[in-house]
Amino acid sequence: MQFAEEIVVDEFLPTIRSLLAGDLRDRGLTQSEVADVLGISQSAVSKYAHGDVTVNDRIAEDDRVRDLVDELGSGLAAGDISPVQVLIEIEVLIRELESGGDLLAQLHEEAVPELADHGSGFRVHDPESDLRTSERVLSSLRRGLGMLETASGFTGLIPAVGSNLVACTPDAETVDDVAGVPGRIFDVKGQATVPADPEFGVSEHVAQVLLAARRHGADASAAINITYDPELIDELTERGRVAAEFDESGDVASSVGAAIEDEPEATVLYQTGGMGIEPLIYVLDTDAESIADTIRSLI
Structure with a gap:
């Protein structure tokens, strides 16, 4: 008697680890760095590199396996994805296979021929699980933040209250469904500084603007706040964006909702300030990377 999990452990995992270790080595990572990234020992990396681990050719030659190895290798080498997301993506592929x-x-079925008579399927995990969705949001947010951190001149767009780049899950309803930067992004001696890795539930204000816009029909899953300047509004509208003003002195959710209802296509929301309120622009888009691209185009 042999369980499906034994096929995974004995055939699939050694194969994909070997392929991934080789991919990372090809991308210039040292043996030690590969071990750290994959969470395995250097001796294990050495075995993979020298072909001392048996690889299942049918698994290794599967296009889905190769595509995932390339995607994960690229993301890990660039620091764009976390080991947790690697685990999730591999787990999802296992369930598919x-x-x-x-x-x-x-x-x-070849190992246990009797199974073929039952037409059994072994899908036990939902590939669109909450954990996988959350990791995708965080991964996109990290990439967007990385783009902004290295964008020369971005600090000139950071308001006194700081900026925050946020992104939400597809069915977001509360701020706990929105990921952002704890403590916001600040200008520290001319350098855009992200004080910590993004987390869910840490943004109040920008998250509320995004959620209010979504509740009133905005097709947006990410947002950022930047300093207000009429010239920035003009430049954004010249680039095809629709802008709408709202009043932040009252209830933000209601004001943003009213602005979206007046301008359903609006992806730029702004308020011109008031007593104790700094004027700000909010740029909305489908994901964090698209917002980062827009912001970099303004610099």
Whole structure:
């Protein structure tokens, strides 16, 4: 008797680890760095590098496996994805390959021929799980923040209260469904400084603006606040953006909602300030990277 999990442990994991270790080495990472990234020992990396680990050719030659190795290798080498997301993405691929008739199911049925008579499928995980969705949001947010950190001149757009780049899950309803930078992004001696890795539930204000816009029909999953300047509004509208003003002295959610209802296509929201309120521009888009691209184009 052999379980599907044994096929995964004995055939799939050694193969994908070997492929991923080789991909990272090809991208210039040292043996020690590969070990750190993959969470394995240097001796294990050495075994993979020298072909001392048996690789299943059918798994190694599967296009989905190769595509995922390339995607994960690129992301890990660039620091754009976390080890947790690597684990999730590999887990999702395993569940896909375990489904009835697919590669791991075939290998399992070949090891246990009696299974073929039952037409069994082995999908036990939802590939669109909350954990996977959250990791995707955080990964996108990290990439957007990295783009802003290295953008020369971005500090000139950071308001006195600081900026925050936020992104939300597809079904976001509360600030806990919105990820942002704890403590916001500040200008520290001319350098845009992100004080900590993004987390969910740490942004109040920018998250509320994004959620209010979404509740009133805005097709946006990310937002950023920058300093107010009429020339920036003009430049954004010249680039095809629709701008709408709202009043932040009252209830923000209601004011943003009213602005979106007046201008349903608005992706630039702004308020001109008031007593104790700094004027700000909010740029909305489908993801964090698109917002970072827009901001860099303003510099």
